[in-house]
Amino acid sequence: MTFARFAAAIAALCLGMSVEAAAQPVVKAPAGIVRGIEADGQQMFKGIAYALPPVGERRWQPPQPVPTWDGVRDATQFGPACQQPGYPAGSIYTETYPAMSEDCLSLNIWTPAKAKNAPVFVWIHGGNLIRGSSSQPMFDGAALAKRGIVVVSINYRLGIFGYFAHRELSAESPEGISGNYGLLDQIAALQWVKNNIASFGGDGANVTIAGESAGGLAILHLLAAPRAHGLFTKAIVQSASLMNLPDLKQARFGLPSAETISDYYATAFGARTLADLRAIDGPTLTALATKARFVSTAIVDGKLLPRQLVETFERGEQARVPVMTGFTSGEIRTMASILPGLPDAGQFDAAKYEAAIRANYGELGDRFLSLYPAADMRESILAAARDGFFAWTSQRLVREQAALGQPSYLYYFDHGYPAADDRGMHAFHASEVPYMFGTIDRVTAQWPAIPDTDTERALSDAMIDYWASFARTGVPTARNQPSWPSHGAKAGYMLFAAKPQVAYDLLPAQYALHDQVICRRRAAGNIPWNWNMGLIAPPLPPAQETCK
Known part of the structure; x- marks a missing residue:
């Protein structure tokens, strides 16, 4: 037995634990004492509650701190996934969870066993703000922890539980707002990290927030939310969108107000009052929301999110922190069902x-057709949606952050491998995630299997290095790999293909086109700028002096 284990055993006995339990690491944090798992020079603590369960009469209220607990809490099992519907049939992202509950506000920590003042990396999972969990094997933080990083992953309220606005909820709130409960959970988790992470060897003054897809959107929300500022020092945004959000009380940009939308859902659920809604049990409410096609989205409420995301970034009101952001070349290949009008062979001629x-x-x-020609309509439609949704966002974000004098780094993931390419899924949405986590052997059962080759492992090792380095210093570097240029005046970016390589000026004509289209839609004030591109685009508003 090492001295550290001997000391842990003595501490455990003093706390009333068995000697067998003493082989597991025990940490005394301000929140309370937890017992985790130690293996391969790392410690892991799972399912730590960071806020009280938002159930029953507390459903749709801000998260409240967990009182400091007595005794030692077990932290060897993941907490329940937040209540959610199943995945669509055939989805490559399908996961199953041992348990789901509204009582889901927990987090997990991976830390080097001897960490002290280590940089902290907080991961927010994706899933369209409806599905997902921090317990997914793909999000295992061990590889980043081996680079000296303390990794935290969190659960937050999803779907109808996390993003439901209602007039009675707004009236109930001292701030007169409702709807952004998932965002409030994320802020509460970051506050918990700030207060407690030093006990786990992390530096609460060096925190990077990161997420992909809806998790990347959550990072945009946190960058834009004044209440979150100061809780993190860097941000990584993967495959997200500066799409327009519903306003809490006004119809804007072609969307009804969030409170008006809630009337429709309440009627669909057969509920007349907030009390009726709170009386519906979690699984039943999830099923009702799924049947009614509940759209889970953050809300411009004037407080947590003061204005539309792109407006916040234009005004320079976002968090002034270094940013890394990017997207994949095949973003839409696994999400084509969201594009009405995607033509099948023979359905739509040139x-x-x-x-x-x-x-x-x-x-x-004519500019659109030169970039997205009729020669291969399907590819053109997929590329236009990718560029107008993900590529425009990533490039707009690095430009706006650079304008604040902050380092900003752009990437483009264009890596393929046989199992994905053979299925027409080259560099699909989220395909970079197992590489940057070092979990290419822990993808879902439906995911195209990543081969165990030197090429795949080398790319993964490089990406782990870049992500860990950015979390450590705000500058992404990797051993024996090219230096990643800040976007800056030369518009440099990192291309991840067979291996990392530096490139410049990513999709410039595509960016300029979509920036013009979105600017005109914003100026018109009554048109959304979401997935409505190409064949499903509304008529283009007239040119505006402000859109040049």
Whole structure:
């Protein structure tokens, strides 16, 4: 028995634990004492509650701190996933969870056994703000912890539980707002990290927040939310969108107010009052929300999110921190079902495609067709959605952050491998995640299997290095790999293909086109800028002096 284990055994006995339990690490944090797992020079603590369960009469209220607990809490098992519907049939992202509950506000920590003042990396999972969990094997933090990083992953309220606004909830709130409960959970988790992470060897003054897809969107929310500022020092945004959000009380940009939308859902659920809604049990409410096609989205409430995300970044009101952001070349290949009008072979000929684009895009129609031609309509439609949703966001974000004088780093993941490419899924949405976590052997059962080769492991090792280095210093570097340039004046970025390589000026004509289209829609004030691109785009508003 090492001295450290001997000391842990003595401490455990003093706390009333068995000698067998003493082989597990025990940490005394301000929140309370927890017992975790130690293996391979690392410690892991699972399922630590960071806020009280938002159930029953507390459903749709801000998270409240957990009182300091007595005794030793077991932290060897993941907490329940937040209550959620199943995945669509055939989804490669399908996961199953041993337990789901509204009592889901927990976090997990991976830490080097002898960590002290180590940089902290907080991961927020994706899943369309409806599905997902911090317990997914792909999000295992061990590889990053081996680079000297303390990794934290969190659960937060999802779907109808996390993003439901209602007039009675707004009236009940001292701030007169409702709806952003998942965002409030994320802020509460970051506050817990700030107060407690030193006990686990982390530096609460060096915290990087990171997420992909809806998790990346959550990072944009946190960058834009004044209440979150000061709780993190760097941000990583993977495959997210500066899409427009519903306003709490006003109809704007083609969307009804969030409170108006809630009336529709309450009626669909057969509920007349807030008390009726709170009386519905969690699984039943989840099923009702799924049947009613509940759209889970953050809300511009004037307090947590003062204004539309892109407006916040334009005004320089976001958190002034270094940012790393990027997207994959095949983002839409596993999400084509979200694009109504995606033509099958023989359904839509080239002449009809070109006519529809010219009708939708007016004087910009020829520019659109030069970038997304009719020669391969399916590929053009997928590329246009990728560029207008993900690519525009990533490039806009690095530009706005650089304008604040903050280092900003852009990446483009264009890596393929046989099992994915053979299924027409080259560099699909989220395909970079197992590489940057070092979990290429722990993808879902439906995920195209990543081969165990030197090439795949080398790319993964490089990405782990870059992500860990950014968390450590704000500058992404990797052993024996090219230096990643800050976006800056030369518009440099890192291309992840067979291996990392530096490139410049990513998709410039595509960015300029979509920036113009989105600017005109914003100026019109009554058109969303979400997935409505290409064949499903509304008529282009007139040119504006402010859109040049």
